[in-house]
Amino acid sequence: MHNDRIIAFVMAGGQGARLQPLTTGRSKPSVPFGARYRIVDFVLSNLVNSQISTIYLLVQYKSQALIEHVRKAWTISPLLQSQFVTVVPPQMMTGEHWFQGTADAITQNINLIEEHRPNLVAVFGADHIYRMDIRQMVEFHQQRKADVTIAALPVPLRDAQGFGVIAADSDGRIQAFEEKPDHPTPMPTDPSQAFASMGNYIFNADVLVKALKEAQEAGETDFGQHVLPRLLRTHRLFAYDFATNEVPGILPYENRVYWRDLGTIDAYFEAHQDVLGHEPVFDMFNPDWPIFSSSYQGPVARILGGEIRNSLLAAATMIHEGAKITNSIIRREAVIEEDVVLEDCVIMDYARVCRGARLRKVIVDRHNIIAAGDEIGFDPLKDRQRFHVSEGGVTVIPMGRVNYFARDNRGTGGRGGYSE
Structure with a gap:
């Protein structure tokens, strides 16, 4: 790989409609995750850790929060010209329209491929x-002399009906694509599982450029629906088994093939549970393969008292006497007042939960104030009158006033919080 010139396009323009209300004012990749990250940090960290550092982040819907995050968190090297993460909105070079699909997004930026003249192009989701x-x-990809390689996740056959399925031979060469099939084709090495497309691709650059120009002439806009099925007839396409990928630092108790699509509120909530525990399914502590994010400069958490079990506390949080926190994640500069009870909750940055409030299975978005004595997560019918409640019973409180910061206790409105 060291002799190859690789550039990456990260598709970060998704609306995330099923993550509402968390995506009311932001795109899906910029939604916070865990105690200090945003969703986009994971694909960017994977690329940088893999020594791929020429990265274009293609944005579209509600992109300002994502643009600000990248500006603050993802300056790789101001000295080395080929090492950067750059945000690219729709350029409208091929017409007066936004990105019409995954392939169209790359087509609108085909000049970047021609400018860098890479051997390979990585196209990954965010x-x-x-x-x-x-x-x-x-x-x-190189060993198989492939023209295109698609990352594939083994999933049980019973679950594969909800995915785009890849039918491949024992060497990984793709034979067919099946979109949410009633009867998925099993993996050749395991009849109980099928290959689900992860939406991550490696292209030979010349093949990609030619395919995109042909797709544009034909009015085609999507990789999965148009470009890849057409290439399958004339080129060598392979499925890369994600289960064979070995990341340094993964511990025996972790799920080595961990991959979660945070497409719904329930999936988002369950993924947060995966990072908790003495032996978490997905351990965020891995110095050999770090997940990078913002260089937040605020102080450490301050715990004045209370009872905390199996929870994560981010920087500059404040926990008061009598609080009881279980199986929860408290993000930066959140304040938990006296006698608050939190169970299975995600409390995001700059939120304050006031004295005596009780929350169970609740996601509180940023800049919120939960009133003293309020009870949320115990009566779904009552909660639905005020908030969004998911099919799995997770209550979501949408983002509050962006000028509210929980630790701005002077009440002047001018102190705010630390910059991310």
């Missing part, structure tokens, strides 16, 4: 939580 050494996928 909506998932996972670790991946992309160098191993590149090596597989």
Whole structure:
């Protein structure tokens, strides 16, 4: 791989409609995750850890929060010209329209491929939580003399009906694509599972450029629906088995093939539970493969008292006497007042939960104030009158006033919080 010139396009323009109300004022990749990250940090960290550092982030819907995050958190090297993460909105170079699909998004920026003249182009999504050494996928691509390689996740046959399925032979060469099939084709090495497309691709650059120009002439806009099925008839397409990927630092108790699509509120909530516990399914502590994010400069958490079990506390949080916190994640500069009870909750940045409030299975978005004595998560019918409640019973409180900061206790409105 060291002799190859690789550039990456990260598709970060998704609306995330099923993550409402968390995506009311932001795109899906910029939604916070865990105690200090945003969803987009995972794909960017995988690329950088894999020594792919020429990265274009293609944005579209409600992109300002994502643009600000990248500006503050993802300056790789101001000295080395080829190492950067750059945000690219729709350029409208091929017409007066936004990105019409995944392939159209790259087509509108085909000049960037021609400018860099890479051997390979990585096209990855920005909506998932996972670790991946992309160098191993590149090596597989080269060994198979592939024109296109698609990352594939083994899933049980009973679950494969909800995915785009890849039918491949024992060497990984793709034979067919099946979109949410009633009868998925099993993996050749495991009849109980099928290959689900992860939406992550490695292209030979010349093949990609030619395919995009042909797609544009034909009015085609999407990789999965148009470009890849057409290439399958004339080129060598392979499925890379994600289960064979070995990331350094993964511990025995972790799920080594961890990959989560945070497409719904319930999936988002369950993924947060995966990072908790003495032996979490997905351990965020891995110095050998770090997940990078903002260089927040605020102080450490301050715990004045209370009872805290199996929870994560981010920087500058404040926990008061009598609080009881269980199986929860408290993000930066949140304040938990006296006698608050939190169970299975995600409390985001700059939120304050006032004295005596009781919350269970609740996501509180940023800049919120939960009133003293309020009870949320115990009566779904009552909660639905005020908030969004998911099918799985997770109550979501949408973002509050962006000029409210929980630790701005002077009440002047001018102190705010630390910059991310």
